[in-house]
Amino acid sequence: MKSFNPPVRTLMGPGPSDVHPRILSAMARPTIGHLDPAFVSMMDETKEGLQYAFQTKNQLTMPVSAPGSAGMETCFANLVEPGDKVIVCINGVFGGRMKENITRFGGEAIVVNDDWGTTISLDKVEEALKENPDAKIVAFVQAETSTGAWSDAKRITKLAHDHDCIVIVDAVTSLAGSKLMVDEWEIDAIYSGTQKCLSAMPGISPISIGERAIKKIQSRTTPIPSWFLDLNLVMGYWGEGSKRTYHHTAPVNTLYGFHEALVMLMEEGIENSRKRHRENHYILRDGLESMGINFLVNEDDRLPQLNSVMIPEGYDDAEIRTKLLNEFNLEIGAGLGEFAGKVWRIGLMGYSSRKSNIELCLSALRSVLK
Amino acid sequence: MKSFNPPVRTLMGPGPSDVHPRILSAMARPTIGHLDPAFVSMMDETKEGLQYAFQTKNQLTMPVSAPGSAGMETCFANLVEPGDKVIVCINGVFGGRMKENITRFGGEAIVVNDDWGTTISLDKVEEALKENPDAKIVAFVQAETSTGAWSDAKRITKLAHDHDCIVIVDAVTSLAGSKLMVDEWEIDAIYSGTQKCLSAMPGISPISIGERAIKKIQSRTTPIPSWFLDLNLVMGYWGEGSKRTYHHTAPVNTLYGFHEALVMLMEEGIENSRKRHRENHYILRDGLESMGINFLVNEDDRLPQLNSVMIPEGYDDAEIRTKLLNEFNLEIGAGLGEFAGKVWRIGLMGYSSRKSNIELCLSALRSVLK
Numbered sequence: 001m002k003s004f005n006p007p008v009r010t011l012m013g014p015g016p017s018d019v020h021p022r023i024l025s026a027m028a029r030p031t032i033g034h035l036d037p038a039f040v041s042m043m044d045e046t047k048e049g050l051q052y053a054f055q056t057k058n059q060l061t062m063p064v065s066a067p068g069s070a071g072m073e074t075c076f077a078n079l080v081e082p083g084d085k086v087i088v089c090i091n092g093v094f095g096g097r098m099k100e101n102i103t104r105f106g107g108e109a110i111v112v113n114d115d116w117g118t119t120i121s122l123d124k125v126e127e128a129l130k131e132n133p134d135a136k137i138v139a140f141v142q143a144e145t146s147t148g149a150w151s152d153a154k155r156i157t158k159l160a161h162d163h164d165c166i167v168i169v170d171a172v173t174s175l176a177g178s179k180l181m182v183d184e185w186e187i188d189a190i191y192s193g194t195q196k197c198l199s200a201m202p203g204i205s206p207i208s209i210g211e212r213a214i215k216k217i218q219s220r221t222t223p224i225p226s227w228f229l230d231l232n233l234v235m236g237y238w239g240e241g242s243k244r245t246y247h248h249t250a251p252v253n254t255l256y257g258f259h260e261a262l263v264m265l266m267e268e269g270i271e272n273s274r275k276r277h278r279e280n281h282y283i284l285r286d287g288l289e290s291m292g293i294n295f296l297v298n299e300d301d302r303l304p305q306l307n308s309v310m311i312p313e314g315y316d317d318a319e320i321r322t323k324l325l326n327e328f329n330l331e332i333g334a335g336l337g338e339f340a341g342k343v344w345r346i347g348l349m350g351y352s353s354r355k356s357n358i359e360l361c362l363s364a365l366r367s368v369l370k
Numbered sequence: 371m372k373s374f375n376p377p378v379r380t381l382m383g384p385g386p387s388d389v390h391p392r393i394l395s396a397m398a399r400p401t402i403g404h405l406d407p408a409f410v411s412m413m414d415e416t417k418e419g420l421q422y423a424f425q426t427k428n429q430l431t432m433p434v435s436a437p438g439s440a441g442m443e444t445c446f447a448n449l450v451e452p453g454d455k456v457i458v459c460i461n462g463v464f465g466g467r468m469k470e471n472i473t474r475f476g477g478e479a480i481v482v483n484d485d486w487g488t489t490i491s492l493d494k495v496e497e498a499l500k501e502n503p504d505a506k507i508v509a510f511v512q513a514e515t516s517t518g519a520w521s522d523a524k525r526i527t528k529l530a531h532d533h534d535c536i537v538i539v540d541a542v543t544s545l546a547g548s549k550l551m552v553d554e555w556e557i558d559a560i561y562s563g564t565q566k567c568l569s570a571m572p573g574i575s576p577i578s579i580g581e582r583a584i585k586k587i588q589s590r591t592t593p594i595p596s597w598f599l600d601l602n603l604v605m606g607y608w609g610e611g612s613k614r615t616y617h618h619t620a621p622v623n624t625l626y627g628f629h630e631a632l633v634m635l636m637e638e639g640i641e642n643s644r645k646r647h648r649e650n651h652y653i654l655r656d657g658l659e660s661m662g663i664n665f666l667v668n669e670d671d672r673l674p675q676l677n678s679v680m681i682p683e684g685y686d687d688a689e690i691r692t693k694l695l696n697e698f699n700l701e702i703g704a705g706l707g708e709f710a711g712k713v714w715r716i717g718l719m720g721y722s723s724r725k726s727n728i729e730l731c732l733s734a735l736r737s738v739l740k
Contacts, residue, residue, distance in 0.1 A: 001419055001636055003392070004412045004629050006402045016622060019401040022373070027623055028398035031389040031571055032376045033701045042374045049371055065573065066436035066598065069618035073598045097597070104597050195619060201401055203435065203573060203621030225595040227467070227474050228436065228443045246706075248439035249565060251573030252386060253397055254624060259374050266371055331403045 009325070010352070012361055013333030014145050014306060015173070016195035016202050017349035019257075023200050026260035027253045034250040042259055043238065043250070049262030053175055053198070053270065054190065054208045056182035061208040062238040063194070063258060064229065065251050068172045071191030071205025072101060074229045075168045076139075078209075078217050079189060082106030085135040087128045087165070089120045091151070092144035093336050094170055102139070105225060110135060116144075116338055117308065119301040120151040122159065129163040136216075138165045143174035145196075146336040148308035148345060149297045150178060154185045161186065166212050172196060175206065176265055177277045177305035177349060188213040197277065197305055199350025200261035203254045277304045280353045284346065287362040291369070296343055305353065307346040308339070312369060317341045320368050328364040379695070380722070382731055383703030384515050384676060385543070386565035386572050387719035389627075393570050396630035397623045404620040412629055413608065413620070419632030420576050423545055423568070423640065424560065426552035430579040430601065432608040433564070433628060435621050438542045441561030441575025443471060444599045445538045446509075448579075448587050449559060452476030455505040457498045457535070459490045461521070462514035463706050464540055472509070475595060480505060486514075486708055487678065489671040490521040492529065499533040506586075508535045513544035515566075516706040518678035518715060519667045520548060524555040531556060536582050542566060545576065546635055547647045547675035547719060558583040567647065567675055569720025570631035573624045648674045650723045654716065657732040661739070666713055675723065677716040678709070682739060687711045690738050698734040 011018045032039050051061050064071045076098070080086060084107045088099045091114040102109040110132050112124045120140055129135060138160035142153040153169055160167045166188035174180050177197030182190060188210045195202035209217075209231065217224075217231055224230045228248065236245035265273060281304030285295070288309055296308040311317055317334060321344070324330040335343030346361060381388045402409050421431050434441045446468070450456060454477045458469045461484040472479040480502050482494045490510055499505060508530035512523040523539055530537045536558035544550050547567030552560060558580045565572035579587075579601065587594075587601055594600045598618065606615035635643060651674030655665070658679055666678040681687055687704060691714070694700045705713030716731060 001415050001633050003396065003633055004399075004415070004626060006399050006412075006626070007406075007408050008400050009402045009406065011401065011403060013403055015619065016401050016403065019623075024398045024400065024623070026373065028394045029374075029376050030378050030394065031381065031386050031565075032379045033381060033383055033386060034572065036377075036379065036695070036701065038377050042376075045371050045374070066440060067618045067621065070436060070440075070598045073596065077596075100597055104593060104595060193619070195401075201621065201623040202404065202619040203624050223474060225474060226443065226447075227470055228440045248437045249385060249563070249572040251437065251571065251621075251624065253389075253394070253571040253627075254573050254621065256374060256376070257623070263371050263373055325406070331406065 007329060010330045010357055010360055012347050012352055012357060013331045014345045014347050015193065015349060017199050017347055017352040019201055020199055020264065020351040022264065023257045023260045027201065027257040029256050031252050034252055039252065046255060046259050046262060047238065049266060050206050053262065053265055054182045055180065055184065056208050058182065058208045058210050060214060060235060063204040063206045065204055065248060067202055068191065068193035068205045070229065071207050072097065072170065074207055074231065075189045075191050076101035076105055077226045077229050078224055078231045079137060079168060079213060080105040080107040081220055081222055084137065085110060085132055086137040086139055087112060087132060087135050089125060089140035091118060091120055091149060092116050092141065093146035094141045094144060098139045098170065117147045117149055117296045119149050120156060122152065122155055125156055126159055129159060129165065135165055137168060139168040141170040142180065143178055143303050145173045145306060147297065148303045148306040149301050150303045153187065157185050157187055166216060173303065173306055176270060176273050178303065179274060182208055194258055194261065197349045198261045198265065200258045201254060203251060204258060277348065277353050280348050280358060281307065283355065284348060284358045287358065291366060305347065305349045307348065308343050309346065311342055311344055315369060323368045324364055328360065330360060330364050377699060379699045379701050380727055380730055381701050382717050382722055382727060383701045384715045384717050385563065385719060387569050387717055387722040389571055390569055390634065390721040392634065393627045393630045397571065397627040399626050401622050404622055405616065409622065416625060416629050416632060417608065419636060423632065423635055424552045424578045425550065426578050428552065428578045428580050430584060430605060433574040433576045435574055435618060437572055438561065438563035438575045440599065441577050442467065442540065444577055444601065445559045445561050446471035446475055447596045447599050448594055448601045449507060449538060449583060450475040450477040451590055451592055454507065455480060455502055456507040456509055457482060457502060457505050459495060459510035461488060461490055461519060462486050462511065463516035464511045464514060468509045468540065487517045487519055487666045489519050490526060492522065492525055495526055496529050499529060499535065505535055507538060509538040511540040512550065513548055513673050515543040515676060517667065518673050518676040519671045520673050523557065527555050527557055536586060543673065543676055546640060546643050548673065549644060552578055564628055564631065567720045568631045568635065570628045571624060574621060574628060647718065647723050650718050650728060651677065653725065654718060654728045657728065661736065675717065675719045677718065678713050679716065681712055681714055685739060693738045694734055698730065700730060700734050
């Protein structure tokens, strides 16, 4: 067994996206103790940077020390009590995963189904809310990573609140790539990933929890079925500087990288980051359409950072992706579920969302699709 | 908010230990996709390296994608069913945390208490087993990080098996520092950390699960109360190469570092690693004793990698540790629980276990304790 030297890829799948060299080199800085005063200050800054990314003043805004799936689980394990009715919108893989979380924690899932590749229907959500006046939570995905479809987080949240429900929002792929205003839209609980539009390495999961959600956690009558993800304990660890209570050993070097990603986001400005994602999407779209490649999702519902396109007839999915990887060191994503073998997912996320990547992708596709 | 440049510390607390430059630089290698064939091969090698570290052939041997606390929770969430009687040995903080896990998952904890700083009493364990013939699991810590006391994992496991119990072992601080033979001792389920005697960065948690434990998981009648840590799902992800099922996005760069740590362990040899930890402990011990500093734990029960010593009379705990940090960039650990303010914990773990660190620690202590 020898040291592992990975091939140098261009990552244009559904994540991880290309990690910027600044972030890679931040990760390699010397490890310090997780209770070191210097580390504690860095945690405070990370919290501020993340509040900026989420556009929130929520005190309980921090990265969970585990990947996006654990951020999801943190929200559901803390907020869903056995017997709680939860309306869950499913228009792709990750809505389905929300449902699995709900039932694991003893909740009753009321499913609002929409076709994969389409946006969540507001009418259906409203109907479900009217039919279930005892529902407590509405859970949905803002940016479905499995299909590339966007949904209207602002209006779904408004509908939920109108019916006395709180919301749990999956923003794994949307954070820093799509418009996302946690405070303005009054989102109650949200989780995201680091390896998408923030271009940091995978491994931790930003969350933000607002007042209504904290109240629901505090009024639980059953214990939270996790020690590691219990927000009552995690809050003590990510709380104000001097009061910090040891909970677990933070992933120190991963947090260095994440801190750097937030510094870079602040340097660029979140509006500029979104604009870049949008503009680069148009360039990719025009290039793909000029090759006769069609998009899966209607123009209005498309995510700029995740482009799902139909695999042209007569080509084998795996064969083409393998060629792109072997000949061009270019990774694009396969379709999931009902779209396996039919769709490619081309990510333009974070540092991957740049013109040189688009040119590489288009010319590599032209080369292998001939 | 600016890029974070951590101070360069010497880490001689209870973990993280100094991370070797080879491991830091491995972490900074370019991120690749978590389904990239090159990454999948690296995962296979990591599994092999970890089997070597644990001295096991268990197929279910892998790092959980979250810190040690999550490795602990993986074992308890999967193995403890509501109503299960679990004998748990508490002789420090981490035995207590095991108990919290048991009750979270609906188990009934039968506590075997020993004084903090002492080893687990085999007689008490046997007594508890006799008094609770319906107990299903014995849970204990091999190396109590909170006190520096070692316990006899081989004999406790034998006792448990004699009474038809399986064992869950906390090896967070022992792996690669203390003798640990998972197959020879027939340990059923074990979890560890990366940031102790393996000197990798914190953030993932190696576990190994044997046949008896897998049977117990498979014969559950209630669902596992976690999606993220459900071993039925995680097994699919860390399974054999081609059959891999997507579960979550692996912490790619952290795994690069961990892989490098395992390569280094194999280069040194696990016996040599233990020998180095033992020999360096003697040098530190002699130096501390020559200064009149006494150990908390009886000689026979001491962990070579974690030295708990009594704070000499007349000195203020926090003041001295702050001086060591500010004047020498040296971190040593505070006491926990009943030992707070009374004990220091000096770690000689992994890359921190080297002569130059010992000399720095001894001379810095001489300088501040005058």
